Amino acid sequence: xxxxxxxxxxxxxxxxxxxxxxxxxxxxxxxxxxxxxxxxxxxxxxxxxxxxxxxxxxxxxxxxxxxxxxxxxxxxxxxxxxxxxxxxxxxxxxxxxxxxxxxxxxxxxxxxxx
Amino acid sequence: xxxxxxxxxxxxxxxxxxxxxxxxxxxxxxxxxxxxxxxxxxxxxxxxxxxxxxxxxxxxxxxxxxxxxxxxxxxxxxxxxxxxxxxxxxxxxxxxxxxxxxxxxxxxxxxxxx
Numbered sequence: 001x002x003x004x005x006x007x008x009x010x011x012x013x014x015x016x017x018x019x020x021x022x023x024x025x026x027x028x029x030x031x032x033x034x035x036x037x038x039x040x041x042x043x044x045x046x047x048x049x050x051x052x053x054x055x056x057x058x059x060x061x062x063x064x065x066x067x068x069x070x071x072x073x074x075x076x077x078x079x080x081x082x083x084x085x086x087x088x089x090x091x092x093x094x095x096x097x098x099x100x101x102x103x104x105x106x107x108x109x110x111x112x113x114x
Numbered sequence: 115x116x117x118x119x120x121x122x123x124x125x126x127x128x129x130x131x132x133x134x135x136x137x138x139x140x141x142x143x144x145x146x147x148x149x150x151x152x153x154x155x156x157x158x159x160x161x162x163x164x165x166x167x168x169x170x171x172x173x174x175x176x177x178x179x180x181x182x183x184x185x186x187x188x189x190x191x192x193x194x195x196x197x198x199x200x201x202x203x204x205x206x207x208x209x210x211x212x213x214x215x216x217x218x219x220x221x222x223x224x225x226x227x228x
Contacts, residue, residue: 036217043118043204043219044157085155101147101170102217104157 004088009109012082018075020108022088025069030092033064035073036104039084044104047073047086078112085109117141118220120205126226127195134191135223137205143218145169146188147206148180151222157204163188195227 005023012018024033034049048055048062050071055062061074075082087107118139127133139146147170148160162170163182177193188205205220 038157041222043206043221044217045219046216101159101162101172103159106156 004090004105006086006088006105006108008106009111011111011113012075012078014080014112014114015077018078018082018110018112020073020075020086020088020110021070022073023070024088024090027068027090028092031090032092033062033068033071034089034091034102035060035062036087036089037082037084038087038107039081044087078110080112080114083110083112117218118205118207120203120220120223122223123221124224124226126228129195129197129227131195132191132193133195133225134189135203135205135225137188137190137220139186139205139207139218141207141209141218143207143209144185145208145210146182146185147208147217148188148190149204149206149219151202151204153201161188161190192225195225197227200225200227 003026032049032051035047036044037047038044048057048060050062050064052064052068062071064071085107087104089102121136125133145164147162149157150160151157160172160174161180165185166182179191180188182188202222202224204222206217208217
Protein backbone atom coordinates (compact mmCIF):
# COMPACT_ATOMS: atom_id res chain seq x y z
CA UNK A 1 0.00 0.00 0.00
CA UNK A 2 1.23 3.47 -0.83
CA UNK A 3 2.53 5.67 1.95
CA UNK A 4 0.69 8.82 3.00
CA UNK A 5 1.90 12.04 4.58
CA UNK A 6 -0.35 14.23 6.69
CA UNK A 7 0.30 17.26 8.90
CA UNK A 8 0.56 16.35 12.55
CA UNK A 9 -2.05 18.84 13.68
CA UNK A 10 -4.43 21.51 12.45
CA UNK A 11 -6.81 24.01 13.97
CA UNK A 12 -10.12 25.23 12.62
CA UNK A 13 -12.73 27.69 13.83
CA UNK A 14 -16.19 26.35 14.52
CA UNK A 15 -18.51 26.88 11.56
CA UNK A 16 -15.67 27.24 9.09
CA UNK A 17 -14.54 24.67 6.57
CA UNK A 18 -11.79 22.32 7.66
CA UNK A 19 -9.46 21.28 4.84
CA UNK A 20 -7.24 18.34 5.70
CA UNK A 21 -4.48 17.56 3.18
CA UNK A 22 -2.89 14.22 2.42
CA UNK A 23 0.05 13.46 0.15
CA UNK A 24 0.27 10.06 -1.52
CA UNK A 25 2.75 10.58 -4.33
CA UNK A 26 3.43 6.85 -4.83
CA UNK A 27 -0.21 5.89 -5.25
CA UNK A 28 -0.89 3.19 -7.83
CA UNK A 29 -3.65 3.17 -10.39
CA UNK A 30 -5.76 0.63 -8.53
CA UNK A 31 -5.43 2.22 -5.11
CA UNK A 32 -8.23 4.11 -3.44
CA UNK A 33 -7.95 6.94 -0.92
CA UNK A 34 -9.84 6.29 2.31
CA UNK A 35 -10.47 8.63 5.20
CA UNK A 36 -11.27 7.58 8.75
CA UNK A 37 -11.40 9.56 11.93
CA UNK A 38 -11.05 8.71 15.60
CA UNK A 39 -12.80 10.85 18.13
CA UNK A 40 -11.21 10.67 21.57
CA UNK A 41 -11.67 7.30 23.28
CA UNK A 42 -13.82 5.92 20.46
CA UNK A 43 -13.15 3.46 17.68
CA UNK A 44 -12.19 4.79 14.23
CA UNK A 45 -15.09 5.81 12.01
CA UNK A 46 -15.22 5.57 8.22
CA UNK A 47 -15.77 8.92 6.52
CA UNK A 48 -15.36 8.67 2.76
CA UNK A 49 -13.29 7.15 -0.01
CA UNK A 50 -12.53 7.76 -3.67
CA UNK A 51 -10.47 6.61 -6.63
CA UNK A 52 -10.05 9.63 -8.90
CA UNK A 53 -13.30 11.54 -8.97
CA UNK A 54 -14.28 13.94 -6.25
CA UNK A 55 -16.71 12.45 -3.79
CA UNK A 56 -19.25 13.91 -1.38
CA UNK A 57 -21.42 12.38 1.28
CA UNK A 58 -23.30 13.61 4.31
CA UNK A 59 -20.11 13.84 6.35
CA UNK A 60 -17.52 15.33 4.04
CA UNK A 61 -16.14 15.94 0.57
CA UNK A 62 -13.03 14.37 -0.88
CA UNK A 63 -11.05 16.23 -3.52
CA UNK A 64 -8.41 14.21 -5.36
CA UNK A 65 -5.93 15.97 -7.62
CA UNK A 66 -5.85 15.02 -11.26
CA UNK A 67 -2.48 13.25 -10.90
CA UNK A 68 -3.87 11.53 -7.77
CA UNK A 69 -0.74 12.33 -5.80
CA UNK A 70 -2.62 14.25 -3.14
CA UNK A 71 -6.11 14.73 -1.77
CA UNK A 72 -8.02 16.96 0.59
CA UNK A 73 -10.77 16.04 2.99
CA UNK A 74 -13.20 18.89 3.48
CA UNK A 75 -15.54 19.22 6.41
CA UNK A 76 -17.73 22.07 5.14
CA UNK A 77 -18.94 23.44 8.47
CA UNK A 78 -16.79 22.11 11.27
CA UNK A 79 -18.33 21.67 14.70
CA UNK A 80 -16.71 21.01 18.05
CA UNK A 81 -17.71 17.34 17.66
CA UNK A 82 -15.44 17.10 14.61
CA UNK A 83 -12.38 17.40 16.86
CA UNK A 84 -10.60 14.12 16.21
CA UNK A 85 -7.60 12.44 14.60
CA UNK A 86 -8.15 12.07 10.86
CA UNK A 87 -6.43 9.24 9.00
CA UNK A 88 -5.77 9.18 5.27
CA UNK A 89 -5.18 5.62 4.03
CA UNK A 90 -4.30 4.43 0.56
CA UNK A 91 -4.85 0.84 -0.49
CA UNK A 92 -6.16 -1.26 -3.30
CA UNK A 93 -9.65 -2.67 -3.39
CA UNK A 94 -9.69 -6.43 -3.14
CA UNK A 95 -6.91 -8.69 -1.98
CA UNK A 96 -5.21 -8.94 -5.34
CA UNK A 97 -3.83 -5.45 -5.30
CA UNK A 98 -2.44 -5.28 -1.82
CA UNK A 99 -2.43 -6.58 1.67
CA UNK A 100 -5.63 -7.42 3.46
CA UNK A 101 -5.12 -5.12 6.38
CA UNK A 102 -6.11 -1.50 6.87
CA UNK A 103 -2.96 0.24 8.07
CA UNK A 104 -3.32 3.42 10.08
CA UNK A 105 -0.58 6.07 10.10
CA UNK A 106 -0.23 8.88 12.59
CA UNK A 107 -3.02 10.98 11.13
CA UNK A 108 -3.83 14.66 11.64
CA UNK A 109 -5.11 15.89 14.97
CA UNK A 110 -7.84 18.39 14.08
CA UNK A 111 -8.95 20.73 16.82
CA UNK A 112 -12.11 22.74 16.19
CA UNK A 113 -12.14 25.85 18.34
CA UNK A 114 -15.23 27.75 19.48
CA UNK B 115 -28.64 -2.18 18.24
CA UNK B 116 -24.87 -1.73 18.47
CA UNK B 117 -23.12 -2.84 15.29
CA UNK B 118 -19.83 -4.03 16.81
CA UNK B 119 -19.90 -4.61 20.53
CA UNK B 120 -16.98 -5.46 22.77
CA UNK B 121 -16.99 -6.66 26.34
CA UNK B 122 -15.76 -5.66 28.76
CA UNK B 123 -15.25 -1.96 28.15
CA UNK B 124 -12.68 -1.71 30.93
CA UNK B 125 -10.45 -4.43 32.31
CA UNK B 126 -7.98 -4.01 35.14
CA UNK B 127 -5.97 -7.06 36.07
CA UNK B 128 -2.72 -8.14 37.64
CA UNK B 129 0.38 -9.31 35.84
CA UNK B 130 0.39 -13.00 35.13
CA UNK B 131 -3.37 -13.36 34.89
CA UNK B 132 -5.26 -14.71 31.88
CA UNK B 133 -8.10 -12.67 30.44
CA UNK B 134 -10.46 -12.66 27.47
CA UNK B 135 -12.12 -9.92 25.47
CA UNK B 136 -15.21 -10.70 23.46
CA UNK B 137 -16.46 -9.13 20.25
CA UNK B 138 -19.71 -9.57 18.39
CA UNK B 139 -20.99 -7.90 15.23
CA UNK B 140 -24.56 -7.87 13.93
CA UNK B 141 -23.79 -6.37 10.52
CA UNK B 142 -23.60 -9.66 8.66
CA UNK B 143 -19.95 -9.00 7.82
CA UNK B 144 -17.69 -11.94 7.07
CA UNK B 145 -14.37 -10.48 8.22
CA UNK B 146 -13.37 -9.42 11.71
CA UNK B 147 -10.22 -7.85 13.14
CA UNK B 148 -8.40 -7.07 16.35
CA UNK B 149 -6.41 -3.84 16.57
CA UNK B 150 -4.24 -2.62 19.42
CA UNK B 151 -3.79 1.06 20.24
CA UNK B 152 -0.91 1.75 22.58
CA UNK B 153 -0.19 4.76 24.76
CA UNK B 154 1.33 6.59 21.81
CA UNK B 155 -1.99 6.20 20.00
CA UNK B 156 -0.66 4.04 17.18
CA UNK B 157 -3.32 1.68 15.85
CA UNK B 158 -1.83 -1.66 14.82
CA UNK B 159 -3.60 -4.67 13.45
CA UNK B 160 -3.10 -7.92 15.33
CA UNK B 161 -5.36 -10.52 13.76
CA UNK B 162 -8.04 -10.94 11.14
CA UNK B 163 -10.52 -13.71 10.46
CA UNK B 164 -12.56 -14.25 7.32
CA UNK B 165 -15.42 -16.70 7.72
CA UNK B 166 -13.71 -18.22 10.77
CA UNK B 167 -10.41 -18.59 8.89
CA UNK B 168 -7.35 -16.79 10.24
CA UNK B 169 -6.04 -14.59 7.41
CA UNK B 170 -3.85 -12.07 9.20
CA UNK B 171 -1.56 -12.90 12.08
CA UNK B 172 0.87 -10.09 12.74
CA UNK B 173 3.95 -10.41 14.89
CA UNK B 174 2.10 -10.84 18.13
CA UNK B 175 3.33 -12.83 21.15
CA UNK B 176 1.98 -16.36 21.40
CA UNK B 177 0.28 -15.32 24.62
CA UNK B 178 -2.39 -13.74 22.42
CA UNK B 179 -4.80 -16.22 20.89
CA UNK B 180 -7.82 -15.22 18.84
CA UNK B 181 -10.81 -17.48 18.43
CA UNK B 182 -13.69 -17.14 16.02
CA UNK B 183 -16.52 -19.58 16.79
CA UNK B 184 -18.56 -18.13 13.92
CA UNK B 185 -18.28 -15.19 11.58
CA UNK B 186 -20.20 -12.91 13.94
CA UNK B 187 -17.85 -13.42 16.86
CA UNK B 188 -14.15 -12.90 17.40
CA UNK B 189 -12.68 -13.27 20.86
CA UNK B 190 -9.18 -12.49 22.09
CA UNK B 191 -7.61 -14.49 24.88
CA UNK B 192 -4.43 -13.26 26.53
CA UNK B 193 -2.31 -15.49 28.74
CA UNK B 194 0.23 -14.40 31.34
CA UNK B 195 -0.56 -10.72 31.04
CA UNK B 196 2.36 -8.29 31.11
CA UNK B 197 2.56 -4.58 31.86
CA UNK B 198 3.24 -3.89 28.17
CA UNK B 199 -0.10 -5.39 27.22
CA UNK B 200 -1.83 -2.34 28.66
CA UNK B 201 -3.58 -0.68 25.74
CA UNK B 202 -6.95 -0.16 24.13
CA UNK B 203 -8.02 -3.11 22.01
CA UNK B 204 -10.45 -2.48 19.17
CA UNK B 205 -12.50 -5.05 17.35
CA UNK B 206 -13.66 -4.28 13.81
CA UNK B 207 -15.56 -5.93 11.02
CA UNK B 208 -15.94 -5.51 7.28
CA UNK B 209 -17.53 -7.26 4.36
CA UNK B 210 -15.09 -9.06 2.14
CA UNK B 211 -11.33 -9.18 2.13
CA UNK B 212 -9.18 -6.29 1.03
CA UNK B 213 -10.19 -2.76 0.29
CA UNK B 214 -10.71 -0.19 2.99
CA UNK B 215 -14.35 0.61 2.75
CA UNK B 216 -16.84 0.18 5.48
CA UNK B 217 -14.76 -1.02 8.38
CA UNK B 218 -16.88 -0.71 11.50
CA UNK B 219 -15.07 -0.51 14.79
CA UNK B 220 -16.22 -1.27 18.29
CA UNK B 221 -15.83 1.23 21.08
CA UNK B 222 -12.74 -0.48 22.46
CA UNK B 223 -11.65 -2.36 25.56
CA UNK B 224 -9.22 -0.50 27.78
CA UNK B 225 -6.92 -3.07 29.35
CA UNK B 226 -4.77 -2.02 32.28
CA UNK B 227 -2.25 -4.48 33.68
CA UNK B 228 -0.95 -3.65 37.14
